[in-house]
Amino acid sequence: MVKLNSSVPEGPLAEKWSNYKSNQNLVNPANKRKLDVIVVGTGLAGASAAASLAEMGFKVKSFCYQDSPRRAHSIAAQGGINAAKNYQNDGDSIYRLFFDTIKGGDYRSREANVYRLAEVSNDIIDQCVGQGVPFAREYGGTLDNRSFGGALVSRTFYARGQTGQQLLLGAYQALSRQIKKGNVEMYPRMEMYNLVMVDGKARGIIGRDVVSGKLERYSAHAVVLASGGYGNVYFLSTMAMGANASAQWQCYTKGALIGNPCFVQIHPTCIPVHGDSQSKLTLMSESLRNDGRIWVPKKKDDADRLQSGDLNGTDIPEEDRDYYLERRYPAFGNLVPRDVASRAAKERCDAGYGVNSTGLAVFLDFKDSIKRLGKDVIEAKYGNLFQMYEKITDDNPYEGPMMIYPAIHYSMGGIWVDYELHTTIPGLFATGESNFSDHGANRLGASALMQGLADGYFVLPYTIQNYLADEINTPRFKTDIPEFDEAEQEVRGQLEKLMAVKGGQTVDTLHKRLGKIMWDYVGMARNKEGLIKGREEIKKLREEFWSGVKIPGKMDDLNPELQKASRLADFIELGELMAMDALNREESCGGHFRDEFQTEEGEALRNDKDFTYVAVWEYKGPGKEPQLHKESLDFEYIEVKQRNYK
């Protein structure tokens, strides 16, 4: 029986982290080089953790499925990274960033973790500038900031529309320096297929070499998961094609718990779907909402004519436009948080006011800001985004409004961790998007980069020592022990089983069907009936998958279809868990909206009395119902209120 202990240190909120650091166990330099740490994933969380641990003297083994650690999907983050620097003198503070993050997350995250996140945010900016990240600057040479959804201050640092790229390159370069120094062994094109446990502790992984198809064994004193999010369970998402939940799922089946899996974020500003062959959705940075105004026509007739192609957005006069976010939320207007903006778009489109041929799009219009600021200013701010939009859609956003629609973007849920980012498996840590910790039911814009780097640079390198300090007498060990044999055999068995199906349906066909089930029943708005139905459909799909999937080629070889099938097998399992979690949570909060629980105005209605907890799921074996645990969330420093952006 698992017992949840969040291990939050004693003391006032603002002193918890410094108290922790003052009292934690450390590992002396001579012992550090005797200790190995595996880091799975090389995005912001993984690369920064691997580099920092190696700088401290630990021996690190770093893994990614891509051909180079520089390609992890953090690279695609556009808008920026938050920090409480208050360089703009607009009243920002650590407390305010903490407050906004808790409120933005709809009061479903752990106070102490979020406060620490806000606290270390400033160090991240210093570190990145030190590494040579070319953040945008003012003419006086100081750093520039922009504002973002869910905040009343300008606290977002950015590097054009490529902030994620620049931060990742900073971390990748720091990692590269440690590889050269021999402190990190880098394994690109190596995907994690299993977690190895020895005496109840995480002691290694089984990797599969993507090119040769061979299974390899790696041992360590601790394993850090930085494997990203699971948005691809929906097939269409803004995630990279290879992004997957398998590392998380393997750890779950070995005893790590998953927290709030139903909390996924739908991003309001993506390019609408074009057709059946679509493989992924492209996000347009939320920063566009700073200067763009979102609208649909006021008249149903105009909407019909837009949908049939008889009218263009520019044909509709000002008085016939419904700037619905400004209308509904006058205080925050177009800058309401992502979940609110997404649902408002869906509401308008469901009511028939969509503006493209499928009726699933709204306008994002820069006409007024181009008039106010000039085309040059808009181009300097958003040039690369406008170019990207034009390349994909063949429409020029300087001349007419863009079309956008919400898409799956980020998973707030993930592996459950305590204050130390330690999972319920001793020696297994989870960081960045792969853990559940800091964003509650909804993540604010520019906070993913902040959390990934906070975990990797400034939190995990401390907290992991508290664990490793007790491991200094554990010598390095070989991988020819029964535990590794067993873990490898488990993987081999699963892969052989997949190869043996020899059915008639391609992996993508089945994945698209899972995506549709998830989007229809476990998507932007959910209800009891749909979730029960969705779960049944997933069960049926699981049977079809295991009897009907078609995989050509060989197992011990480069085999992209086998790679995808193996990931899909885990997505199907996770999809069902998400449906169960969504069904359990009988309230609406953040990204989780239940039709049955809304106010008269259609806003999310939380149920704080019964659901102020993290829903934490424990695996009980194949085909068995998982067990629900609850970590109750106590708010000592924040008054829990209904979110109000009006």
Next chain:
Amino acid sequence: MNLKLKIWRQKDPKTRGKFVNYQLRDISPDSSFLEMLDVLNEQLVSMNEEPVVFDDDCREGICGACGMYINGHPHGPDTLITVCQLHMRKFKDGDTIVIEPWRARAFPIIRDLMVDRSAFDLLIQEAGYVSINTGSAPDANSIPIKKKYADLSMDAAACIGCGACVAACKNASAMLFVGAKISHLTLLPQGEVEALERVSKMVTKMDELGFGSCTNTGACEAECPKGITLTNIARLNRQYYKATF
């Protein structure tokens, strides 16, 4: 649209490769180029054949994983984009499209259109960084940086490491890639400290890895999906002279 594809198929680095012809029907002009290849692969898999292997990941033009010659051009006929952002409307119904992997000694072919670009990682590992440990940075605003230099640095830092510059170059030179990294770091005070050691090490490594020399033809700039300019090569040369003489 209906298309005829001539695609380079090669089992592994040692087996001889060859072009194989494929016919595709009813491709939507709104599809991306890689989505068109997805359709082909779905058909191949349905017929129990092995799919065409290529690298890709973000499909947003930023990770740098995808890359192939299309009708002789790295990333295809359109400018300033990667293959994943190339759309089929840039082709005509009935077109024949020739698709090949990057060809450069430093980028050996793994299978079909997938090549090994780890030489780029080795270049960055050599010296493509600022030597600073986590936790030792001063306040971010303590060193003012002229906007002009921050912007120029960002222009160079936009490189995605896809390898199109090497593929486009008749000498398979990595000068644009290395030049971009030298510019990105040298233009900033944080990176300027180690500028001369960096450039010496990276240039030496570049030769060691089998990249060719630069003869200033400008093919790299013309094919770069991120608009990295030849100025960066000039800046690299200048730094290299400073470091050498």
